[in-house]
Amino acid sequence: xxxxxxxxxxxxxxxxxxxxxxxxxxxxxxxxxxxxxxxxxxxxxxxxxxxxxxxxxxxxxxxxxxxxxxxxxxxxxxxxxxxxxxxxxxxxxxxxxxxxxxxxxxxxxxxxxxxxxxxxxxxxxxxxxxxxxxxxxxxxxxxxxxxxxxxxxxxxxxxxxxxxxxxxxxxxxxxxxxxxxxxxxxxxxxxxxxxxxxxxxxxxxxxxxxxxxxxxxxxxxxxxxxxxxxxxxxxxxxxxxxxxxxxxxxxxxxxxxxxxxxxxxxxxxxxxxxxxxxxxxxxxxxxxxxxxxxxxxxxxxxxxxxxxxxxxxxxxxxxxxxxxxxxxxxxxxxxxxxxxxxxxxxxxxxx
Numbered sequence: 416x417x418x419x420x421x422x423x424x425x426x427x428x429x430x431x432x433x434x435x436x437x438x439x440x441x442x443x444x445x446x447x448x449x450x451x452x453x454x455x456x457x458x459x460x461x462x463x464x465x466x467x468x469x470x471x472x473x474x475x476x477x478x479x480x481x482x483x484x485x486x487x488x489x490x491x492x493x494x495x496x497x498x499x500x501x502x503x504x505x506x507x508x509x510x511x512x513x514x515x516x517x518x519x520x521x522x523x524x525x526x527x528x529x530x531x532x533x534x535x536x537x538x539x540x541x542x543x544x545x546x547x548x549x550x551x552x553x554x555x556x557x558x559x560x561x562x563x564x565x566x567x568x569x570x571x572x573x574x575x576x577x578x579x580x581x582x583x584x585x586x587x588x589x590x591x592x593x594x595x596x597x598x599x600x601x602x603x604x605x606x607x608x609x610x611x612x613x614x615x616x617x618x619x620x621x622x623x624x625x626x627x628x629x630x631x632x633x634x635x636x637x638x639x640x641x642x643x644x645x646x647x648x649x650x651x652x653x654x655x656x657x658x659x660x661x662x663x664x665x666x667x668x669x670x671x672x673x674x675x676x677x678x679x680x681x682x683x684x685x686x687x688x689x690x691x692x693x694x695x696x697x698x699x700x701x702x703x704x705x706x707x708x709x710x711x712x713x714x715x716x717x718x719x720x721x722x723x724x725x726x727x728x729x730x731x732x733x734x735x736x737x738x739x740x741x742x743x744x745x746x747x748x749x750x751x752x753x754x755x756x757x758x759x760x761x762x763x764x765x766x
Contacts, residue, residue, distance in 0.1 A: 490711035548716035559680035580735035609649035
């Protein structure tokens with residue numbers, strides 16, 4: 416079925432249709448779970464804040480839309496909701512496929528779309544996504560950026576993600592005035608009325624110190640030729656703008672996908688691909704690269720690297736706006752033996 420054969424319908428109307436048709440053939444608990452999961456999807460579709468732009472017609476939903484939603488749920492999610500682990504994501508996508516199958520019957524989406532949505536694979540009792548960017552890989556990328564992309568928007572974005580352990584949305588929210596040269600610090604502030612909420616709202620507000628060499632790079636960026644002197648639609652000055660204003664979350668995500676490709680920093684492809692022929696070097700297909708990562712593994716890798724370097728848990732928790740319990744479960748991917756070694760220095764000789 417081509418797009419010309421589809422019947423327009425809003426996400427809310429499609430959800431109402433699905434819930435009405437499934438009301439009597441799903442158990443009460445299952446029905447409530449489906450409603451909760453799909454309300455999240457519809458909320459994301461309608462949101463200019465969290466998605467790639469508001470979608471008001473289900474006819475416009477395609478595989479790229481579904482992929483972007485999965486990335487959002489896995490790496491950011493809505494305020495007060497933790498990112499989905501593999502088990503949760505599998506349930507989310509399973510329900511989404513059921514929804515798409517049902518509304519395909521009323522020509523809201525192409526009939527082949529549900530079958531093209533692949534379920535995440537889960538091994539055993541997997542609860543945590545263990546994909547992280549290692550400190551070694553981060554250093555390699557930063558060394559390349561310093562040499563070839565010094566004080567560009569991409570360089571500063573990657574550097575701040577790695578050094579502050581912040582979320583993608585936190586980075587996007589930074590204004591020029593949030594960078595304090597004298598103190599060597601960044602201020603993360605919750606500004607939902609002008610398009611940049613923090614995940615944990617006002618509780619996520621904090622000031623984060625930067626090392627002198629990081630401050631120097633940010634200063635060179637702010638004062639140099641690579642930063643666009645533009646304002647966003649709220650007349651604010653983003654710290655990391657594009658030519659069109661404040662970047663969308665997907666724009667920043669694409670920057671990270673690009674620079675975590677080994678071929679971009681002069682290394683051979685672990686999959687043996689020829690960069691000259693690989694479609695994943697095209698920004699339109701960059702998510703098909705089997706070895707690059709998105710911002711969330713940078714956050715997880717940064718937190719782990721800080722802990723490995725001896726940074727106390729409470730300090731990492733405050734800098735990264737993550738509870739100590741969630742930090743240990745979802746972000747700090749050190750082995751039990753590595754954690755033992757960290758604790759060793761805190762054990763007194765004489766008790």
